[in-house]
Amino acid sequence: MTQNKLIKNSLIIIILTIIGKILAFIRDALIASKFGMSYATDIYMFSLGVVYLLTTISYGLTTTFIPIHSDFIEKKDKEERNKFVNNVTNVTTLYTTVIIVIGIVFAYFIVMIFAPGFKANPKVFSDSVYITRIMLLSLVFVSLQSVFTGVLQAHNEFFEPSAMATISNVVYIFYLVFFAKQFGIVGFAWATVLAFLAQFAINVPKYRMLGYGYRPVLDFKDESLKKLIILMIPVIISTSTAQLSLFANRFFATTIYEGAVSALDFANKLNSLVYEVFAVAISMVVYPSLSSFIAKDNKLEYKKSLIRAVNIILLIMVPAAVAMAILRVPIISIIFKRGAFDSNAVMITGSALLFYCPAMIAYGVRDLLNKAFYSIKDTKTPMVNSLIGVVINIVLNYILVRFMHVAGLTFATSISAIVTTIALIYILNRKINGLDIKSMCTTFTKILAASAFMGICIWFINNIIIRYLGDSLKTNIMIVGVSAILGGAIYLVAINMFNIKEFKDLTSMAKRKLLKARNS
Numbered sequence: 001m002t003q004n005k006l007i008k009n010s011l012i013i014i015i016l017t018i019i020g021k022i023l024a025f026i027r028d029a030l031i032a033s034k035f036g037m038s039y040a041t042d043i044y045m046f047s048l049g050v051v052y053l054l055t056t057i058s059y060g061l062t063t064t065f066i067p068i069h070s071d072f073i074e075k076k077d078k079e080e081r082n083k084f085v086n087n088v089t090n091v092t093t094l095y096t097t098v099i100i101v102i103g104i105v106f107a108y109f110i111v112m113i114f115a116p117g118f119k120a121n122p123k124v125f126s127d128s129v130y131i132t133r134i135m136l137l138s139l140v141f142v143s144l145q146s147v148f149t150g151v152l153q154a155h156n157e158f159f160e161p162s163a164m165a166t167i168s169n170v171v172y173i174f175y176l177v178f179f180a181k182q183f184g185i186v187g188f189a190w191a192t193v194l195a196f197l198a199q200f201a202i203n204v205p206k207y208r209m210l211g212y213g214y215r216p217v218l219d220f221k222d223e224s225l226k227k228l229i230i231l232m233i234p235v236i237i238s239t240s241t242a243q244l245s246l247f248a249n250r251f252f253a254t255t256i257y258e259g260a261v262s263a264l265d266f267a268n269k270l271n272s273l274v275y276e277v278f279a280v281a282i283s284m285v286v287y288p289s290l291s292s293f294i295a296k297d298n299k300l301e302y303k304k305s306l307i308r309a310v311n312i313i314l315l316i317m318v319p320a321a322v323a324m325a326i327l328r329v330p331i332i333s334i335i336f337k338r339g340a341f342d343s344n345a346v347m348i349t350g351s352a353l354l355f356y357c358p359a360m361i362a363y364g365v366r367d368l369l370n371k372a373f374y375s376i377k378d379t380k381t382p383m384v385n386s387l388i389g390v391v392i393n394i395v396l397n398y399i400l401v402r403f404m405h406v407a408g409l410t411f412a413t414s415i416s417a418i419v420t421t422i423a424l425i426y427i428l429n430r431k432i433n434g435l436d437i438k439s440m441c442t443t444f445t446k447i448l449a450a451s452a453f454m455g456i457c458i459w460f461i462n463n464i465i466i467r468y469l470g471d472s473l474k475t476n477i478m479i480v481g482v483s484a485i486l487g488g489a490i491y492l493v494a495i496n497m498f499n500i501k502e503f504k505d506l507t508s509m510a511k512r513k514l515l516k517a518r519n520s
């Protein structure tokens with residue numbers, strides 16, 4: 001894939017992700033307004049967490065499916081490709097159905113073990129069990145979409161997979177606006193199942209246009225399926241540990257106070273905003289290219305592409321994390337502060353978000369590094385690294401929650417993410433014989449310096465506006481708007497002075513595009 005096409009695909013994904021995130025903010029604002037930081041919200045967040053923990057199987061499937069199916073596209077005919085895809089689809093659906101049945105049967109024990117704080121209130125506990133059983137039904141649509149999105153991405157079709165968040169959030173918002181008052185959190189659980197169905201359905205037309213159709217194939221002895229499963233297992237363990245860390249956080253949060261789980265999840269949603277919009281988009285597009293370079297034994301281009309992607313992620317994530325940390329209270333107030341979500345909820349969520357911000361940077365780089373390992377057919381290293389991260393996270397949770405409450409849980413997550421990301425960099429450096437860590441560190445230092453200068457300016461802007469206009473919704477909107485414009489301009493000037501290659505390349509390409517548009 002050429003650099004221009006890579007950037008073009010990245011921009012498509014970023015635009016669709018931004019639309020999805022805007023709708024997600026509307027959804028979360030409605031959740032906060034309708035249910036607040038209450039046990040109803042805690043129950044929903046916990047049950048959704050159970051689903052997300054199990055969806056890591058599907059994520060592992062998509063991740064390992066892409067390079068294998070890419071080989072099928074290059075070397076096999078359409079009939080063989082279709083047979084392989086259908087076999088994976090049918091086997092996955094069968095196993096997912098078994099997991100759903102087991103989950104529904106043992107939902108009581110899932111809640112008892114992983115949400116110990118809910119046992120004190122019988123109503124909360126029984127509602128948690130019931131809603132968890134409803135939400136588990138979503139898994140069948142998640143498993144189907146994992147295969148279909150893998151097929152589409154193997155063909156370099158990114159539009160539909162990137163639009164899934166948009167379509168699901170439309171379903172959520174529709175329910176929250178028109179039916180939340182009547183059917184409450186139980187109805188919202190059913191709406192979640194429909195949202196996952198919609199995510200799957202949006203991929204079907206393009207899937208069929210690519211020449212794929214359903215066949216009743218079920219061959220457990222297929223060699224390609226065996227290869228897929230062998231590669232999947234470490235990826236599933238690796239990706240499930242990220243959800244396991246969140247699950248561990250929720251475990252400790254249920255023991256603090258009512259609304260602690262909600263504060264944790266609202267902070268996590270804001271923290272993952274920039275990461276999911278930019279870092280995930282870049283990783284999604286770069287991954288097939290990295291796999292292609294390795295297949296062609298072009299290690300030089302592999303390293304160049306990887307380092308360029310890491311630096312671009314840092315260019316975006318570092319200033320975003322700094323801005324989010326400084327503007328956390330105005331941002332939370334704008335999005336959530338209404339209805340049942342009061343000033344106390346803003347402060348608790350803000351405290352959690354502050355210590356989450358460093359993880360934003362680490363997650364962005366770590367996700368790309370994991371993809372780099374997967375592209376060289378090494379799924380074991382990210383798995384071991386992730387397991388170590390979970391252990392670090394849980395140990396620090398136990399220590400820090402006593403002194404910092406919810407903020408301690410997010411601080412533990414950030415420390416764990418930073419340690420494991422640094423470890424991945426050094427391991428990959430040894431594995432591919434030279435990743436030019438010195439250059440990466442130099443670039444990171446320059447970006448950090450520019451972001452710190454921007455952060456100081458934003459802090460002064462924030463304080464000046466509050467001092468003269470007081471604390472209100474209009475004031476918070478003004479703070480965020482003025483900080484985004486002036487802070488962005490300050491950062492661009494500062495980063496331009498440091499002469500970072502990736503920034504120069506992006507600005508040069510933008511100038512060429514503008515000149516071409518002007519001439520045409």
